[in-house]
Amino acid sequence: MNTDNIAPLKHIANHRISGKVLPALAMATSLCLPLSLHAEDQSYQSLRDWIENSRPDAELTPGQHLTINDRGQKLEALIPHTAWKYYFFDNMDMEIGVTRNYPAPDHWGKNMAVDYKLDEDATLVGFTGGGFPFSEIKADDPVAGQKVIWNMLWRPGTNDFDMPMVTWLRGESGKLDRIMEYTNTSATYARGDHSLVPGYEEVKSKRVMEFRSPRDMAGAKDMSITYVDHRRENSGWLYMPAQRKPRRTLASERTGELMGMDMIREDNNGFGGKVYENTWEYLGKRKILATINVESNPEFGGDSLWVPHKTRWEVRDTHVVLIKPKSEDHPYSARVVFVDAETYWTHWMFAFDKKDDQLFRMNQHFLKYSEDYDKEPPAQAPFIKQDYSKSVGHSVFLHLGQTDINAKKPHATMTHCFTNKKEFTAARAKQFYSLRNMISGRR
Amino acid sequence: MFMCRKKIAKILIISSTTFASMLSWGIVNVGEDLELEGFVKAYNIMKNGASFFHDGELTHQRNTAQLEGKYYFLKDGQMFNRFASGPIDEATFTFLGRAVYDSAYDIRDSYGSLHDRGKEEYKIREAFVDFSMAPFSLRLGKQQVVWGETDNFRALDVINPLDRTWHGTRESWEDIRIPLWMARGIWDVGKIGPFDETFLELILIPDDFQATKAATRYPRPWAIRGLGSQSHNANSVLIGNTLHDLNVTVTDGAPDDRKLSNMQGGFRFKGIWNEVDFSVNYYYGFSQTTGVKVKSAGLDSLGVFNVDVETVNPRINVFGVTASFSEDRYTQSVFRLESTITSGVPVAIAAGAPDRANPNGNSFDTAKQSVVMIGIDRPTWIPALNKLRTFFISTQFFWRRYLDYNNYYQGSAFYDVSPATVNGVTVPDRYVSENNNRLDQDEFVITFSASTTYGAAGLWKPLFVFAYDPRSTGSYSKIKMEYLFSKHLVFAVEQHLYWRTDGDDTGPWGLGSYLGEPGIRRNETVFTATYQF
Numbered sequence: 001m002n003t004d005n006i007a008p009l010k011h012i013a014n015h016r017i018s019g020k021v022l023p024a025l026a027m028a029t030s031l032c033l034p035l036s037l038h039a040e041d042q043s044y045q046s047l048r049d050w051i052e053n054s055r056p057d058a059e060l061t062p063g064q065h066l067t068i069n070d071r072g073q074k075l076e077a078l079i080p081h082t083a084w085k086y087y088f089f090d091n092m093d094m095e096i097g098v099t100r101n102y103p104a105p106d107h108w109g110k111n112m113a114v115d116y117k118l119d120e121d122a123t124l125v126g127f128t129g130g131g132f133p134f135s136e137i138k139a140d141d142p143v144a145g146q147k148v149i150w151n152m153l154w155r156p157g158t159n160d161f162d163m164p165m166v167t168w169l170r171g172e173s174g175k176l177d178r179i180m181e182y183t184n185t186s187a188t189y190a191r192g193d194h195s196l197v198p199g200y201e202e203v204k205s206k207r208v209m210e211f212r213s214p215r216d217m218a219g220a221k222d223m224s225i226t227y228v229d230h231r232r233e234n235s236g237w238l239y240m241p242a243q244r245k246p247r248r249t250l251a252s253e254r255t256g257e258l259m260g261m262d263m264i265r266e267d268n269n270g271f272g273g274k275v276y277e278n279t280w281e282y283l284g285k286r287k288i289l290a291t292i293n294v295e296s297n298p299e300f301g302g303d304s305l306w307v308p309h310k311t312r313w314e315v316r317d318t319h320v321v322l323i324k325p326k327s328e329d330h331p332y333s334a335r336v337v338f339v340d341a342e343t344y345w346t347h348w349m350f351a352f353d354k355k356d357d358q359l360f361r362m363n364q365h366f367l368k369y370s371e372d373y374d375k376e377p378p379a380q381a382p383f384i385k386q387d388y389s390k391s392v393g394h395s396v397f398l399h400l401g402q403t404d405i406n407a408k409k410p411h412a413t414m415t416h417c418f419t420n421k422k423e424f425t426a427a428r429a430k431q432f433y434s435l436r437n438m439i440s441g442r443r
Numbered sequence: 444m445f446m447c448r449k450k451i452a453k454i455l456i457i458s459s460t461t462f463a464s465m466l467s468w469g470i471v472n473v474g475e476d477l478e479l480e481g482f483v484k485a486y487n488i489m490k491n492g493a494s495f496f497h498d499g500e501l502t503h504q505r506n507t508a509q510l511e512g513k514y515y516f517l518k519d520g521q522m523f524n525r526f527a528s529g530p531i532d533e534a535t536f537t538f539l540g541r542a543v544y545d546s547a548y549d550i551r552d553s554y555g556s557l558h559d560r561g562k563e564e565y566k567i568r569e570a571f572v573d574f575s576m577a578p579f580s581l582r583l584g585k586q587q588v589v590w591g592e593t594d595n596f597r598a599l600d601v602i603n604p605l606d607r608t609w610h611g612t613r614e615s616w617e618d619i620r621i622p623l624w625m626a627r628g629i630w631d632v633g634k635i636g637p638f639d640e641t642f643l644e645l646i647l648i649p650d651d652f653q654a655t656k657a658a659t660r661y662p663r664p665w666a667i668r669g670l671g672s673q674s675h676n677a678n679s680v681l682i683g684n685t686l687h688d689l690n691v692t693v694t695d696g697a698p699d700d701r702k703l704s705n706m707q708g709g710f711r712f713k714g715i716w717n718e719v720d721f722s723v724n725y726y727y728g729f730s731q732t733t734g735v736k737v738k739s740a741g742l743d744s745l746g747v748f749n750v751d752v753e754t755v756n757p758r759i760n761v762f763g764v765t766a767s768f769s770e771d772r773y774t775q776s777v778f779r780l781e782s783t784i785t786s787g788v789p790v791a792i793a794a795g796a797p798d799r800a801n802p803n804g805n806s807f808d809t810a811k812q813s814v815v816m817i818g819i820d821r822p823t824w825i826p827a828l829n830k831l832r833t834f835f836i837s838t839q840f841f842w843r844r845y846l847d848y849n850n851y852y853q854g855s856a857f858y859d860v861s862p863a864t865v866n867g868v869t870v871p872d873r874y875v876s877e878n879n880n881r882l883d884q885d886e887f888v889i890t891f892s893a894s895t896t897y898g899a900a901g902l903w904k905p906l907f908v909f910a911y912d913p914r915s916t917g918s919y920s921k922i923k924m925e926y927l928f929s930k931h932l933v934f935a936v937e938q939h940l941y942w943r944t945d946g947d948d949t950g951p952w953g954l955g956s957y958l959g960e961p962g963i964r965r966n967e968t969v970f971t972a973t974y975q976f
Contacts, residue, residue, distance in 0.1 A: 169900040177900035179930055181469055199634050213469015214930045215975030218480055233771040235718070242617045244589040248720060248779075252771035253822040256833035260901025329824075383472055411899040431577045435640040435713065435720070436631045440582070442470075443511060443539055443569065 042082050042359035042407060044334055044352040050081035051283055051320055051336075060315060062098040067091075078289040078315060080338065082350045082359050086405060089302045097293065097312040102343055102369050104156050105395045109135075111192035121276035122146035123230050129154055129204070130192020132344065137282075137319060144282035145321040146275055148339050155344040157370070157396030158269075159186040159205045162422045164381035165401075167415045169260060174305040177411075178260060181213040181383055184417075187424045187433060190228050197426045204228045206433035210441070212383065217259075219442035222249065223433065230275060237438045246438040255331055262406035262413040267363055270337040270346030271323060283320040288338055289313040290347035291366045296378045297400050297416040298366055306412040307403055308366060317341040318348075333357050345397055359407040366400040370421060373398075381418035391421035469930075471976060476518075481510040482975040488610070491959075491966040499968070502664045503610070504547040511539045517574075531576045539569040547664065557662045561609050569622045578631040585622045588646060590711060590724055592765045592779040596841050596888070598814040599724055599763045599783055602646060602709070604655040604731040610665050611658045611953060611965075613921075613939060624651040632714075641714030648707040648728070652698050654756055655731040658953070665965075669858040669876070670949065673962045677876030679863045680748040686863055686873055687748040696736070696753040698729050705729075709761070719768045724783075726761040734789025736807040757809050759787035779818035779839075784846070788812045790882065796851035811846040829895050839890045843951075848884040854951065886951045888912050902927040906937075915948035917941070917955025935971040 058074040060066070066075060071088050079087050109131030116126035116133065122143045127133050133154055134147040141147065163184040169177045186207035189196045195203065203225055210221035219241035226234050234251035254266040254273055266273040291298065294311050301309025318338040325332055331354055338348040345367055353360040368378055373391040378400055380386065391398060398419040405412045424432065431437065471479045486505040492498020516523055517534035528534070543564040548554045571584025591599030595616060603620040605612065612619070625648040632641040659667055661676075668676065680687045698705045709726030738751040763783035770776055788810045792801040801808070817840045822833040845852060858880075863873035890910045897903040908921040923937035941958040949957055958965040 171899055177898075177902060178927065214927075215469055215480055215482055216927070216933060216973075218470050233769070235715075235769070242615050243594070244587055244617060245591075247820070248767040248769050248777045250769050250771065250775060250777055250820070250822055252775055253833060256822060256824070257831045257901070260896055260898075383470070385475075406899075409899045427577050430633055431575075431631055434631055434633070434642070435715065436580075436629055436642040439629075439644075439713075442513060443537065 040085060042085060044336075044357040047080060047082045047336055047350055048283075051286055060096045062096055064096050066094040066096060075289070078287060080288060080348055080350065082362065083348065083364070086302055086304075086307050089307075092301065093310045094289070095310070095312045097314045099315050100293070102293070102397070103395055104343075108132075108156055108395075111194070113192060118143060118146065122280065123276050124150045125229075127154065128192055128201070128228055129188065129190040137341075139282065139284055141282070143280070144319075145280035145323070148282065148319040148321050148344070149271055149275060149280075149323075149337075151344040152269065152271070152339050152346060157345075157394075157398060159188040159207070160421060160423055161186060161398060162386065162420045163399070164384050164386075164418045165415055166382065166418075167261065167413060168300075168305075169262070169411070169413050170305055171409075171411050172304050174303075179214070180211065180217065180259070182209055182211040182217075183384075184209045185422070185432070187422075187429050189429075196424065197430050200430075202227055202229065202232075206429070208433060208437070221438070221441055223435075223438050224251070225433075237435065239438050239441050241441055241443050244440070244443075246435070261404065262361060262409070262411050263363065263404040264331075264361070267349060267351065267361060267404065270339065270349035270363065270365075271335065273325075277326055279324045279326060281322040281324075283322050283336070285317055285341060286320050286338065287315055288318050288347060290316045290318070290338075290340065291364070292316055292340065292343070292345070292347065292397070293369050293372060294366050294378075294400060295376050297418070300403070300414050304412065306405055306414065307364075311366070316347065330354065332360060343397055353408065361404065361406050363402050363404045365402045367397045368400050368419075370394045370396050370398055378418065379416070384418075386418065386420045388420055391419075394421045396421070469976070476515045476524075478513045478515075479510065480512075480976060481508070482973050483508045484971060484973040487970045489968045489970075490964045491968060492964075500964075501547055501551065502967070503545055504550065505543060505545045505609070508542045509539065511537075513537045531574055533573075533575040535573045537569065537571055537573065538567060540567045541565075545664075554664065557664065561663045578633070580629045580631070582627040585624050586627065587617070587620045587622050588625070588627055589620075590722070590726075590765075591763070592767055592781040592818060593816045593841065594818070594837070594839060594890070596816070596839070596890075598781050598816060598841075599726075599761065599765065601726065601728070601731065601759075601761060601785075602648075604653050606656045607658040608656045608660050608663050608666065621653050621656070623648055623653065625649075635714075638714040638716050641712065644711040644713070646707075646709050646711075646726070649703075650701055650705070652705065652707065652729050652756070653731070654697060654733050657733075667958075667963055667965075669860055670879075670957065671962075672860040672862070672874060675860060675874045677858070677860050677874050679870075679873040679875050681863060681865065681875050682742075682748070684865055686865055686870060687742060687746055689750070689875075690747050691750045691752065694738075694751070694753040696755045697733075698756060719766050722765045724761070724763040724765070726759075726763075728759055728761070729756040730759045730787055730789055731756065732789055734807055734809075735791060736803075736805040738805065755789065755807070757787045757789055759785055761785045763814075774819075775821060777820040779816070779820065781814070781816040781818075783814045785812045785814075788845075790845075791853040791878065793851040793853050793878070793881070800849045800851040808852075810848070810852065813844045813846055815842045816840065829897065832895050832901065834893050834895045837890075837892045841888045841890070843886040845882065845884050848882075850881075852882040853878055854880040854882055880949065882951070883914065885914075886912075887914060888952050888954070910952070910954055912950040912952050912954050915950030915955055916944040916946060917948070917950045917952065917957075918943060919954045919958075931974055931976070933971075933973040933975065935969075935973075937969045937971075939965070939967045939969070941966060 055077040058077045068090055112131040113128045119125050132151045134151055137144050137147055165182050167180045188205050189200050189203040195201045205226045208223045211217040222238045224234050224236045236249035236251050237246040238249050239246045255264050291308055292314050298308035298311035319341055321337050323335040332351045333354040335351045337346055339346050348364050350362045351360050370391045373388045377388040399417050401416040403414045484507045488503040490500040490502050514536040517528050520528050522528045545562050548562040569585050571582050571586045574581045588602045589600050606619045606621050628645045630643045635641050678689055680689045707728035711722050711724045713722035733754045733756055736753045736755055738753055740750045742748055761783055766780040768778045790808050790810050792806045792808055820837045823836050824833050858876040858878050860874055860876045863870045863875045892908045894906045904925040906923040911918045920940045925935040927933050941956055943956040
């Protein structure tokens with residue numbers, strides 16, 4: 001039981017209210033306020049309770065719009081408890097979509113290396129992509145949690161795109177602090193039985209991100225190389241126009257906030273850290289609502305404009321994984337991620353403060369299936385127009401954005417990604433994702 | 444009437460830029476192929492007096508409008524969206540223009556003696572075309588090229604000279620480098636043997652030599668004439684107990700741009716070996732530090748001491764290597780290394796030096812110089828000061844050594860100007876100068892900087908910079924706070940302080956308390972407001 005919730009009663013008791021009045025008040029309080037008190041509870045334990053207390057599946061009809069009036073009957077069973085404070089608001093509007101199957105690309109799983117394994121720390125060794133490393137997740141498997149994350153880290157669609165982005169940083173009541181525009185471009189090198197660029201078999205993927213606004217950041221770009229060997233740290237370089245040269249960056253620092261945004265590098269995709277630096281527990285499967293195939297980049301609503309609003313949600317089966325950092329210095333006591341059981345995209349992530357086990361940061365993701373790009377294309381970025389028809393035919397999910405909330409500040413970072421599938425040729429990838437490309441920039 | 448029109452024109456330029464910027468922000472697309480960005484900045488420098496907020500003096504009110512643009516005239520093998528461009532994949536034209544008007548010149552009556560030098564600047568600073576034809580790329584035009592791992596000290600970063608006339612080296616070097624007309628070609632090699640991510644870069648500067656503009660160049664508000672008197676130049680020479688008029692004739696011996704033999708150029712081979720970024724560099728150019736050859740000196744029949752000097756920028760050969768390495772396991776730091784050997788560095792030879800030290804008899808020589816820089820960058824948690832974000836801490840140890848040193852080497856930057864005294868009596872309106880700037884064989888400097896961000900969205904950005912010369916004990920500190928008020932408006936306040944712990948050696952780095960003393964007074968408070976589109 002969370003003792004924070006009975007603080008009002010303690011307060012009353014301290015004022016010497018008579019023994020008869022106290023139980024009456026307590027009963028009245030519990031009758032009138034349980035919902036609001038419970039909704040404010042963002043502790044780790046309350047999320048565990050929500051996950052473990054099975055509820056009958058709420059009956060949702062595709063096409064129906066759920067509002068605040070549907071909260072108790074339907075939504076509380078499908079939105080993780082820790083998020084209620086932000087995701088339930090007076091004029092909320094959630095459209096329910098059909099729960100679909102989303103086939104992976106035709107080639108997926110057909111060109112995989114076979115000689116791979118988990119080592120003693122459940123670190124994946126010898127895997128080179130081209131499919132999910134683990135075709136089945138069994139609840140009684142002691143390394144089920146790690147296997148879910150390995151599938152998440154190697155899922156299709158994680159790279160190979162042009163991704164113009166806009167990020168809004170907002171305080172409470174929607175106060176806008178900063179807007180940033182940038183473009184993320186990435187390519188998968190490790191493709192199972194071959195590398196995108198022959199000779200670069202050790203590389204898992206490469207990414208280049210370049211800022212275009214505000215002007216004090218325009219032209220800054222960074223390149224990051226992720227390796228097939230999970231134990232090898234990423235390589236990174238940062239080009240700052242004011243310095244006119246690249247600078248090597250340190251990849252192992254993953255717990256500091258990035259550029260004022262309400263996320264740390266390790267929060268990326270729900271979990272962007274090192275498997276061996278954590279302990280793992282598989283918490284089973286849970287149905288949740290997810291913005292897995294939104295019509296377009298969602299608008300933001302709620303009291304502070306922090307959460308997706310008037311967009312399409314889908315009931316999804318997810319694997320729930322508990323991740324606890326081994327390091328005493330880590331800011332989180334625990335992290336809980338909800339990973340789609342079919343596609344292995346992360347839908348929700350909740351991280352709890354080591355000091356008090358209350359919510360520290362959370363994120364929730366907006367996705368779109370590439371095969372729907374032709375009939376309902378997402379919005380165009382405000383600074384570039386793209387031909388979205390290039391995305392059709394790849395059968396992958398493309399990331400249309402996310403919301404990251406820091407509950408302790410409190411503050412949030414909302415991002416729209418205008419993602420378009422892009423396949424590099426080997427020659428172009430070699431030139432674009434190169435140190436040479438990092439020695440100069442816009443200026 | 445003409446002046447009035449000029450002022451109106453300036454106001455129009457600045458206000459039109461401001462109004463245009465209100466409609467947009469960041470990089471602005473004009474059509475599909477042109478991108479524009481820029482800012483308008485008001486930059487106010489106050490010299491501090493003997494005490495803070497007392498005797499403060501406005502030295503600059505530098506108003507800058509900068510416009511940058513990039514035109515994509517060749518995309519996906521199509522030029523101007525019409526013509527096939529053959530093997531060229533992509534080409535862009537980039538320009539960067541800057542207009543500066545320093546209103547302190549119009550506010551301060553005493554600036555009349557500066558003859559408006561440094562008051563205005565209207566320049567296309569950079570203009571270049573980029574061609575990409577994998578695996579080759581070429582940049583042609585007026586540009587900046589930066590080599591090396593060192594921040595704010597020159598070892599390999601010697602391709603572009605610096606303009607130190609308006610605020611020394613205290614500004615971002617991007618803004619004070621003098622762009623040169625040059626060609627920069629790169630061949631992206633990729634993997635080769637044990638090396639990864641390799642490329643070969645060639646630089647060619649056919650006919651554009653410019654010397655670094657020294658902070659001592661007078662008259663400018665920030666110019667430092669040397670030590671001692673800041674209001675007079677030397678006009679006399681004391682020989683024995685007799686004071687003679689001094690007449691100095693200077694001949695410009697800078698290399699002739701138009702001669703093919705005066706080309707400058709170099710190459711860099713860069714790559715990664717065992718997770719270590721490395722580069723091997725060679726540059727053949729001219730020293731941007733100007734030396735002085737004394738062609739003749741002596742008394743004429745009228746008793747005037749005539750000195751005939753020639754300024755020279757000798758040929759230099761710079762050979763250098765760099766390395767950087769990210770050590771994630773034990774130190775969580777990035778280590779940077781840069782080392783160079785340069786021949787042709789101009790030095791002055793002290794008066795009275797024996798012939799062996801002054802073989803040409805012109806008080807001038809060139810020296811070989813080596814530089815070693817070791818730097819460490821580390822994102823560091825200091826929870827007591829910031830619970831959300833790390834501090835980016837960067838420190839450098841910089842060691843410069845004259846390899847063929849002799850005890851008579853002198854720098855030529857700082858002359859000590861003082862009133863002429865004959866037999867203990869000061870002679871009115873007569874000033875003599877003396878070069879006491881003896882060079883040490885080994886020169887050291889240590890730098891440290893720390894920065895982080897505060898506030899929910901990281902809008903407050905403090906920066907602390909510290910540079911220390913362990914030999915002269917001279918030091919420079921900067922404390923800056925920047926506030927990102929909105930997506931358009933950025934405010935900053937900074938304080939520059941010079942101090943020392945011991946002695947009176949000025950040292951070679953422009954550090955130390957002499958820069959904060961009465962007369963020179965370079966302890967400053969700077970207020971900046973930037974409107975960025």
